[in-house]
Amino acid sequence: MKPTDMAKEGTEMTEETEHMIEKNGAKETENVVSAGDPKEMRAVILSGFGGLNKLRVTKKAMPEPQEGEVKIRVKACGLNFLDLMVRQGNIDSPPKTPLVPGFECSGIVEAMGENTKGFEIGDRVMTFVNYNAWAEVVCTPLDYVYNMPDDMTFPEAAAFSMNFVAAYMMLFEVANLREGMSVLVHSAGGGVGQAVAQLCSTIPGVTVFGTASSFKHEAIKDSVTHLFDRNVDYVQEVKKISPEGVDIVLDCLSGENTGKGLGLLRPLGTYILYGSSNMVTGETKSFFSLAKSWWQVEKVNPIKLYEENKVIAGFSLLNLLFKQGRCGQVKTVVEKLFSLYNQKKIKPVVDSLWALEEVKEAMQRIHDRGNIGKLILDVEKSPTPLMASDSTETSEAGEEEEEHEGDNDNKERMPFIQ
Amino acid sequence: MKPTDMAKEGTEMTEETEHMIEKNGAKETENVVSAGDPKEMRAVILSGFGGLNKLRVTKKAMPEPQEGEVKIRVKACGLNFLDLMVRQGNIDSPPKTPLVPGFECSGIVEAMGENTKGFEIGDRVMTFVNYNAWAEVVCTPLDYVYNMPDDMTFPEAAAFSMNFVAAYMMLFEVANLREGMSVLVHSAGGGVGQAVAQLCSTIPGVTVFGTASSFKHEAIKDSVTHLFDRNVDYVQEVKKISPEGVDIVLDCLSGENTGKGLGLLRPLGTYILYGSSNMVTGETKSFFSLAKSWWQVEKVNPIKLYEENKVIAGFSLLNLLFKQGRCGQVKTVVEKLFSLYNQKKIKPVVDSLWALEEVKEAMQRIHDRGNIGKLILDVEKSPTPLMASDSTETSEAGEEEEEHEGDNDNKERMPFIQ
Numbered sequence: 105m106k107p108t109d110m111a112k113e114g115t116e117m118t119e120e121t122e123h124m125i126e127k128n129g130a131k132e133t134e135n136v137v138s139a140g141d142p143k144e145m146r147a148v149i150l151s152g153f154g155g156l157n158k159l160r161v162t163k164k165a166m167p168e169p170q171e172g173e174v175k176i177r178v179k180a181c182g183l184n185f186l187d188l189m190v191r192q193g194n195i196d197s198p199p200k201t202p203l204v205p206g207f208e209c210s211g212i213v214e215a216m217g218e219n220t221k222g223f224e225i226g227d228r229v230m231t232f233v234n235y236n237a238w239a240e241v242v243c244t245p246l247d248y249v250y251n252m253p254d255d256m257t258f259p260e261a262a263a264f265s266m267n268f269v270a271a272y273m274m275l276f277e278v279a280n281l282r283e284g285m286s287v288l289v290h291s292a293g294g295g296v297g298q299a300v301a302q303l304c305s306t307i308p309g310v311t312v313f314g315t316a317s318s319f320k321h322e323a324i325k326d327s328v329t330h331l332f333d334r335n336v337d338y339v340q341e342v343k344k345i346s347p348e349g350v351d352i353v354l355d356c357l358s359g360e361n362t363g364k365g366l367g368l369l370r371p372l373g374t375y376i377l378y379g380s381s382n383m384v385t386g387e388t389k390s391f392f393s394l395a396k397s398w399w400q401v402e403k404v405n406p407i408k409l410y411e412e413n414k415v416i417a418g419f420s421l422l423n424l425l426f427k428q429g430r431c432g433q434v435k436t437v438v439e440k441l442f443s444l445y446n447q448k449k450i451k452p453v454v455d456s457l458w459a460l461e462e463v464k465e466a467m468q469r470i471h472d473r474g475n476i477g478k479l480i481l482d483v484e485k486s487p488t489p490l491m492a493s494d495s496t497e498t499s500e501a502g503e504e505e506e507e508h509e510g511d512n513d514n515k516e517r518m519p520f521i522q
Numbered sequence: 523m524k525p526t527d528m529a530k531e532g533t534e535m536t537e538e539t540e541h542m543i544e545k546n547g548a549k550e551t552e553n554v555v556s557a558g559d560p561k562e563m564r565a566v567i568l569s570g571f572g573g574l575n576k577l578r579v580t581k582k583a584m585p586e587p588q589e590g591e592v593k594i595r596v597k598a599c600g601l602n603f604l605d606l607m608v609r610q611g612n613i614d615s616p617p618k619t620p621l622v623p624g625f626e627c628s629g630i631v632e633a634m635g636e637n638t639k640g641f642e643i644g645d646r647v648m649t650f651v652n653y654n655a656w657a658e659v660v661c662t663p664l665d666y667v668y669n670m671p672d673d674m675t676f677p678e679a680a681a682f683s684m685n686f687v688a689a690y691m692m693l694f695e696v697a698n699l700r701e702g703m704s705v706l707v708h709s710a711g712g713g714v715g716q717a718v719a720q721l722c723s724t725i726p727g728v729t730v731f732g733t734a735s736s737f738k739h740e741a742i743k744d745s746v747t748h749l750f751d752r753n754v755d756y757v758q759e760v761k762k763i764s765p766e767g768v769d770i771v772l773d774c775l776s777g778e779n780t781g782k783g784l785g786l787l788r789p790l791g792t793y794i795l796y797g798s799s800n801m802v803t804g805e806t807k808s809f810f811s812l813a814k815s816w817w818q819v820e821k822v823n824p825i826k827l828y829e830e831n832k833v834i835a836g837f838s839l840l841n842l843l844f845k846q847g848r849c850g851q852v853k854t855v856v857e858k859l860f861s862l863y864n865q866k867k868i869k870p871v872v873d874s875l876w877a878l879e880e881v882k883e884a885m886q887r888i889h890d891r892g893n894i895g896k897l898i899l900d901v902e903k904s905p906t907p908l909m910a911s912d913s914t915e916t917s918e919a920g921e922e923e924e925e926h927e928g929d930n931d932n933k934e935r936m937p938f939i940q
Contacts, residue, residue: 196829277790278833280698362824371846372695374833377824403821406780406795410836411614413846415696415792418828428789428831 142166147204147239148463148481153193156464164204167236167243169217174249176229178211179258181237181481182266183458183466184295186379186422191467199235206237206481207422210252210261220246228252230261232434234426238460240483247431250438253446263295263452263478268441269434270378270421271299274354277437278417279374285351286311288342288368290361292328293320295453295478296378300354301327302450313342313350323476339364354378362402366414374415453477461487560584565622565657566881566899571611574882582622585654585661587635592667594647596629597676599655599899600684601876601884602713604797604840609885617653624655624899625840628670628679638664646670648679650852652844656878658901665849668856671864681713681870681896686859687852688796688839689717692772695855696835697792703769704729706760706786708779710746711738713871713896714796718772719745720868731760731768741894757782772796780820784832792833871895879905 144163151158169175187205189195210230213223223229223246232248252261275281281304289300292314304310305327314328315338321331332341342350353365353375365375404416424430444450455475458466459482466479562581569576587593605623607613628648631641641647641664649667651660670679693699699722707718710732722728723745732746733756739749750759760768771783771793783793822834842848862868873893876884877900884897 273790277698280695371842371848372691372851377828379828403823404834405821406834406836408836409834410795410797410838411841413836413838413842415833415835416822416824416827417833418824418826418831420828420831423829424789424831430789433790 145240146460146483147236148206148460149202150191150205152201153191153198156191156467158191158201159205159463159467161460161463164239167241169215169220169243171218172220172245173217173243174213174220174223174229174231174246175215175217176209176211176231176242176244176249177214178209178237178240178242178483180210180262180457180483181206182208182262182295183463183470183479183481184208184266185470188467188471204236204239206233206235206239208232208262208265209237209242210258210265211242211483213249214241216246217243222246223249223251228254228256228258228261230265232265232422232425234422238463238481247435248425250435250442253442256445259454259457259480259482260452262480263454264441264445265438266421267295267299267478268303268450268452269437270419271296271303272437272441273421273424273434274376274378274417274419275300275303275352277433278376278419279352279415281307281310281352283307284309286313286346286370287352287354288313288338288350288365289354290315290334290338290356291473292316292331293324293476295475296354296356298324298327298453298477299450303444306444306449311346311350313338313345317473320476339368342368349373352376362404362416366404366412366416369412369414371413372415374417376417376419378419455479457482457485459485459487563658564878564901565654566624566878567620568609568623570619571609571616574609574885576609576619577623577881577885579878579881582657585659587633587638587661589636590638590663591635591661592631592638592641592647592649592664593633593635594627594629594649594660594662594667595632596627596655596658596660596901598628598680598875598901599624600626600680600713601881601888601897601899602626602684603888606885606889622654622657624651624653624657626650626680626683627655627660628676628683629660629901631667632659634664635661640664641667641669646672646674646676646679648683650683650840650843652840656881656899665853666843668853668860671860674863677872677875677898677900678870680898681872682859682863683856684839685713685717685896686721686868686870687855688837689714689721690855690859691839691842691852692794692796692835692837693718693721693770695851696794696837697770697833699725699728699770701725702727704731704764704788705770705772706731706756706768706783707772708733708752708756708774709891710734710749711742711894713893714772714774716742716745716871716895717868721862724862724867729764729768731756731763735891738894757786760786767791770794780822780834784822784830784834787830787832789831790833792835794835794837796837873897875900875903877903877905 143166145166146161147164149160149162151160167175184207186207190205208231213225213227213229215225216223228251229249230252231242231244231250233242233244236242256264275287281287287300287304287310289297289312291297292301293316297314297316301312301314304312311329313330315332315334316324318333325331330345332338349368349370351370351373353368355361355365355375355377356379362375362377369375409416425434441450453476455477456469457480463481466481469475470479561584563584564579565582567578567580569578585593602625604625608623626649631643631645631647633643634641646669647667648670649660649662651662651666654660674682699705705718705722705728707715707730709715710719711734715732715734719730719732722730729747731748733750733752734742736751743749748763750756767786767788769788769791771786773779773783773793773795774797780793780795787793827834843852859868871894873895874887875898881899884899887893888897
């Protein structure tokens with residue numbers, strides 16, 4: 105749904121006003137915001153939890169860096185499946201609305217608060233933020249900011265941070281990927297899937313099994329050893345090729361696959377259930393069915409792990425960063441990844457660039473699993489006029505989502521970071 | 523209970539005869555078996571599942587190596603807590619009795635079957651076996667046999683195999699021990715505990731937290747950074763020193779500690795539940811209460827692992843070797859350990875040597891947690907006469923065990939290898 109369609113939804117809009125602090129945010133004139141006012145910036149606002157219609161671009165007060173913070177003029181932001189979950193409020197302890205979504209972006213350092221070392225104005229940086237990424241300007245503690253490699257573009261950097269850091273930590277710090285091992289990754293065409301495939305290629309003799317929609321196979325076949333359609337029984341397909349199973353299973357799908365994933369592990373193998381940004385390519389028809397099965401995950405008996413010599417792990421990069429204070433460890437990983445990038449061993453795959461005003465269409469593309477690699481919000485991009493049919497599709501999906509809003513009753517049980 | 527006490531138990535003995543195939547095994551004359559007959563050998567026999575009185579030394583037919591097997595003249599055997607569990611039949615799918623217990627030994631190659639390469643008669647070797655270790659001669663597939671370092675004694679080799687291989691694989695292959703990490707190990711004075719402490723000392727800056735009975739502290743204090751009495755609340759003690767917890771928890775205690783162990787993990791930390799030989803120093807009053815809680819282990823919700831960025835693993839070396847065919851991987855580990863041994867970075871701790879005829883006293887010592895390091899059956903050793911008081915102690919413990927035999931109703935649920 106294009107921003108210009110929002111005017112048609114006046115009735116629904118008025119129902120949201122109790123959640124809306126910035127009343128001026130609902131005006132259509134926001135679509136053309138002057139970049140001249142130094143006290144204001146454009147940002148994507150989620151006015152309340154719900155469908156695509158809860159998103160719009162508005163003006164917000166320009167943030168200024170506090171002590172220990174860096175002020176970044178944003179160029180590109182990453183869009184993740186988690187952002188769809190946030191939009192619905194389908195996360196654990198959801199924050200209050202209105203809010204500015206987004207957990208990662210890249211840009212240029214514009215100012216620094218007191219006691220900030222290691223950065224200078226004009227530096228090209230990428231950063232993790234705990235919300236507020238989808239804006240023209242972000243202020244964030246310097247622990248979360250990294251100087252980008254010279255050759256890396258801003259969209260690449262925004263596509264890089266979440267997906268490659270998560271993939272690296274899962275493969276090399278949670279599991280222990282070594283020569284000759286095998287890895288199964290679902291949604292091999294998604295942002296994490298492509299990062300996993302590329303990182304596996306840096307270790308000799310690693311076999312990658314991947315699932316993806318068939319239409320993506322041609323595009324990604326060089327990065328994955330054995331590709332299966334996402335609708336086939338991947339357990340059978342893997343066992344046909346490797347009867348003993350695989351060493352590492354990365355599962356962003358849902359809890360209903362935990363048993364299957366554990367069953368596919370070779371002795372001493374590791375099953376990793378991951379989510380947050382990595383669920384961007386969740387292979388379920390609707391992310392509501394994904395959400396449902398996600399917290400219905402079956403529990404695991406440690407005795408069975410003992411008998412079978414297996415390992416099960418959970419991985420949430422955002423929790424690690426924003427709840428568990430592991431910035432230092434993540435920084436070390438980012439440096440290793442930048443080194444691999446500079447050696448041209450890895451390269452983020454950008455699916456498409458979208459203007460801030462096109463965030464709904466971008467979300468719909470993730471929802472429909474249309475992407476190969478990462479969707480990026482390009483802050484300086486102007487919206488591309490949509491075809492009438494595109495607009496209709498988006499609208500339908502919005503309605504489908506609204507039907508499920510009763511699911512929010514269970515939102516306290518959702519495992520995502522707030 | 524000394525072998526000579528067994529004659530007093532005539533009534534109980536007759537109840538066992540239905541399990542006893544080798545009727546002559548009950549005679550006291552077995553204690554002095556002539557080593558001269560090349561068709562016979564001495565071995566410890568478990569006539570049926572139960573108390574200490576089910577064990578005796580008897581003659582068995584001399585085994586001969588099949589194709590791919592090595593025949594070993596045994597010098598020393600390792601005694602593990604698992605052997606106590608086997609004696610009671612408290613293992614998953616217990617094998618048929620009578621049987622010869624024991625899973626590890628060292629000795630000299632005496633003959634080879636067809637198609638055996640890599641060994642010569644006279645080689646000093648150590649080996650894993652799936653039962654039958656406690657005998658003068660063992661025949662075993664060459665995949666499980668390793669040439670010992672020249673400087674290693676036979677008791678050291680028998681103390682080495684299970685404990686150090688398990689400790690190494692848990693620390694470096696299941697978890698990912700690196701510089702600056704912290705490890706909690708229970709029963710720090712036991713065979714695995716001492717192996718863990720020594721292996722941790724090979725990595726710079728690793729902090730080892732350990733629990734052990736207070737009387738062992740003086741003997742092991744140099745190997746463990748922070749020692750706690752096994753009766754204190756180790757969770758509180760660890761948190762006083764390291765509020766954030768530890769990176770690796772090795773838990774051989776029982777399922778009731780799984781929650782505590784997981785709770786003590788730092789983000790990205792690994793909890794490993796291990797058993798089999800490693801339970802040799804289980805810190806519960808009786809191994810029956812241990813057994814009970816062991817399979818009452820609480821199940822783990824993967825969502826919680828996701829939220830907290832934690833890893834839970836099970837590790838069973840015997841399953842890995844004898845059910846899951848990972849001889850090759852274990853061989854690589856053994857080679858790395860021998861290298862560390864040759865560099866004098868590790869050295870197995872032998873608690874005490876026992877004659878085959880003293881197996882009951884040795885088992886009682888493990889049961890009472892009296893050992894520091896490993897108990898070894900020295901095949902060439904003659905029994906040492908016991909003091910009267912020792913005999914009484916043993917007898918009491920035997921009665922205590924008998925009271926709990928009703929627990930065997932649940933033995934199918936026990937997680938040990940058969």
